[in-house]
Amino acid sequence: MTNTQQTVNPATGEVIQTYTQMGEDEVNRIIEQAHEAFLSWRGAPLTERGDILRQVGKLIRERKNELAALMTEEMGKPLREGVQECQLCAAICDYSADQGPQVLADEEREMQGGRALITYQPQGVIYGIQPWNFPLYQVIRYSIANLMAGNTVLLKHASNVWGMAVEVEKLFRDAGLPENAFRTLFIGHDVSDSVIAHPLVRGVTLTGSPKAGRTVGQKAGKALKKSVLELGSNDAYIVLADADLEKAVKACLMGRFTNGGQTCVAAKRFIVEEAVYDQFRDAYVAEARKIKYGDPTQDETQMGPMARQDLRDDLHDQVRQSIENGAVCLLGGEIPEGRGAYYPPTVLENVVPGQPAYDDELFGPVAALIKVRNEAEAMRVANDSVYGLGGGIFTKDVDKGIRLARDHFDTGMVNINGYRLAQTNLPFGGVKDSGYGREHGGFGMLEFVNVKSVMIVD
Template identity: 70%
Template sequence: MSDSNKTINPATEEALETYPLMSRQEAEGIIEQTHDAFLSWRKTTFSERAGILRKTAALIRERQDDYAALMTREMGKTLTEGKQECELCAAVCEYSAEHGPKELADETRELPGGQALVSYQPQGVIYGIQPWNFPLYQVIRYSAANLMAGNTVLLKHAANVWGMALEVEKLYRDAGLPENAFRTLLIGHDVSDAVIEHKLVRGVTLTGSPNAGRAVAQRAGKVLKKTVLELGSNDAYLVLADADVQKAAEACVLGRTNNAGQTCVAAKRFIVVDSVYDEFRDAFLAGMKKLAVGDPTRSDTQMGPMARSDLRDGLHEQVRKSFDAGVTCTLGGEIPEGKGYFYPATVLENVAPGQPAYDDELFGPVAALIRVKDDAEAMRVANDSIYGLGGGIFSANEDEALRLARDEFDTGMININGYNLALPNLPFGGVKQSGYGREHGGFGMREFVNVKAVMVAQS
């Protein structure tokens, strides 16, 4: 591998910055510094930690224009989406600050002949391996929770967003976090493997592909370290016979094209009951055709480019293989000419098992429409996936939709009659090959703590 890394603007294909890679020796030195910082940070009060997270939230809001512009330059997100991401990050910090003290407080339990205490103690250095699609949020999501818990944090960010990787380190330092309590590692996969195995690293959290999750989990498992994995998905959105079809189509267009479709919890498979299929398809197509695709710095642009040329090429190969296996392309499906890694809003029909559009995750603005005979078949097809991160149900019968979501939908997160990404107060994570562990909602603060039982006998 080269000893440097170059970032590229995906809308213009212009080179942005070149970053030298850290050596294994440099990375190990930073790990030791981050561990030393932990020895002090763990002794801080919840109030002190919360104060720094609140300051972090304030700085994110102050700097949102700069951060959004950086995201646009590095990975093509529109400026509007970048500002929305900043607001979510600020809210995550504030939620962690407000609710952390209660989530992490000592508990008393019964003990025959005495008393017992359950304490949530920090463990040490937590290593996060994060993707490019939400360059600020992916980092804040795990780091705020772990800093609140008293751990210190390392980051290996995706190579195409290293500008943001360094900005997050500066953000926390400017907010008052002690030096080395959060550090960014500009490293390749070989050095990352050594970081996972380092004796001072106590846990590893990854957001990425299932293949990346397997590799990281296996390496961490060899040295008996806990992992949290948020992996891919092929989220199903069910449009049932009694759905408000126009409302469903509007939400599904947003769910498929937000962030140019490069979202783990994007709506990807649209499973539509036969009686409303044609009406939904027509409304969905109309919405997809109206999307303003182009320069992500323009205020009227709704969808920018994909983040890298290899990602666009991989998506197009999945679409091509789906063509070969029998899908019909109703919209899009061709790489446009000109500069930038753009891919059009694409709609595929006649989608069936054995096609990438049915079986795999299409990480881009490609929608798979699946016609089913009734509500029962819709639920069966939704669960016919190796993944289980998110999903959705559109139905006028809210009680029945809630029952299906609670009792039958085999995923970690489900929307009913709408589309939401992540919310600070609700758990985020999946099942099956979408990974394990939870973030947000207080759950992330307890993933990498020592749940310690202390038993005191009466004297």
């Protein structure tokens, strides 16, 4: 029996395309082909690899409007946000091509009675399981680093963005990457498990939920394969009494509602000192009320639909449960009439432990406001989470902000007086239930290499 999968426009509910899932035999052939491609690709000079990756970036820039339109159609991202995603992806290609030869260069070290060489050698086929929220970026992030390192890459993309999976493979092919060095697998979870276990697959990287991370991490560990897991989060942004409130409100709006709030490293909990809480809350709600949400193809739209109706409904259940347990809804919180997976900008206050808005990740346009007495309580509440991906601090005392971020914030990344997404030259990743491993900043190139010692006796 042949299994099929449809992609659906979340703004209209209309079917875009129907895809046929691959069987295990076909997938095994692709894995073998990717391994054969690795045997030659690993010998390509670093500069040659970089030239191809630069060409990928060039093609992304040339095709940015078409790629952005596809993102909008498949998962509801406003067009301008899709263009911005393309620009980030092209920058990743350039950065990796520029820095790869230095990051991956051999090192010489002293050794008693001789000398030693440390070399970073590719391992083989790396399997990536990626989500839908940044359908181009999530793939580029892991694939470019691994291709630069000399590995070859397989992709299992989220089934609601399989059109992008097709286009990414085409990007690599058109840029001159050797045949089968990057392949897309149109598969479900059952076949994915066999890919993880396949002896020619040498590493697994996943971006997804903690539940998916536990499953994939266990299966990779059972097969004695390294994994990198970039999972969910409930990022806290602390607004101290001495903060520039206008700047804080603006950044916190961007941090919560960009990409419809469907971002792992989005600002989600806003922890505000009581001295400025009312002022921050009133300004935040007033500005959130102005956000224009609707048709993501229109220039004036600031926020489109959520990526799927089931995700919208799950988010609404979390909001409802939070309200039933004492949260107060200041804005939004109701499913609008009409077709499409829309959900309005929503703001909750009186958020306390025991509510989904406090304990869990709300992956959509819902902000949780938490009042605290002082800086010490703010830091305690910020760290009172199973997650630890990102976070932020707003204060005019930058030295204090740095101290809190460096010494006390239990996350992989911290913003001070602003909101920034991924940066090509800085490591990206988290701690606790937000996963392990790092991407970007050259660190991703070293996750799936064999750090080999060569000891030479004189």
